[in-house]
Amino acid sequence: MSFKLGLTGSIGMGKSTTAKMFAEAGCAVWDADAAVHRLYSRGGKAVPAFERDFPEAVIDGEVSRAALKLIIGRDPTALKRIEEIVHPLVGEDRADFIAHATADILVFDIPLLFETGGNAAMDAVATVSATAEIQKQRVMDRGTMTEAQFEAIREKQMPDAEKRARADYVIETDTLDHARAQVQAVIDDIQGKLRNA
Numbered sequence: 001m002s003f004k005l006g007l008t009g010s011i012g013m014g015k016s017t018t019a020k021m022f023a024e025a026g027c028a029v030w031d032a033d034a035a036v037h038r039l040y041s042r043g044g045k046a047v048p049a050f051e052r053d054f055p056e057a058v059i060d061g062e063v064s065r066a067a068l069k070l071i072i073g074r075d076p077t078a079l080k081r082i083e084e085i086v087h088p089l090v091g092e093d094r095a096d097f098i099a100h101a102t103a104d105i106l107v108f109d110i111p112l113l114f115e116t117g118g119n120a121a122m123d124a125v126a127t128v129s130a131t132a133e134i135q136k137q138r139v140m141d142r143g144t145m146t147e148a149q150f151e152a153i154r155e156k157q158m159p160d161a162e163k164r165a166r167a168d169y170v171i172e173t174d175t176l177d178h179a180r181a182q183v184q185a186v187i188d189d190i191q192g193k194l195r196n197a
Contacts, residue, residue: 002106003190004121008113009128010157011150012139014173018128019109021183028103032110035093036086040065049085054078105190114158114166126186127167129160130174
């Protein structure tokens with residue numbers, strides 16, 4: 001039996017880096033964003049549905065995220081229709097991962113885990129966290145968005161304090177070494193629970 005650990009955290013908190021640490025420690029990791037990327041890419045399972053419902057979003061055989069943003073900007077009802085296409089396919093991708101994973105700990109890297117209620121399907125949840133200053137600095141250092149865009153995304157996400165309060169484990173990502181030590185502590189704790197189950 002595998003243990004399902006949800007991994008979440010707000011933008012710039014170090015979730016992707018932490019997910020890599022779990023993978024390096026032998027856990028199987030499923031990444032929600034990577035699943036959507038697979039579904040949207042050439043030959044992906046979402047492409048035919050978008051060709052049918054949003055043909056202008058399919059460019060060179062792939063679903064364009066930029067085109068989807070424009071569509072949602074023009075038509076606020078489009079987001080719900082897009083989610084109705086994508087969410088079941090993401091669920092299938094996740095089920096396929098579970099069916100084929102052999103690790104004793106399965107980590108589900110899902111940015112909006114609490115916001116979507118996905119935590120209900122997990123055995124435990126770990127949230128990654130850092131100070132607001134570190135969070136902002138990391139996002140600004142990427143050079144991919146303005147401060148206003150960052151603030152808009154942060155506003156849409158559940159506050160860090162609430163995620164910390166709801167999580168079973170909190171991983172502070174202030175330094176790589178500190179984060180890695182906490183990842184190992186989480187794994188050790190879960191393996192102890194599995195042994196005693």
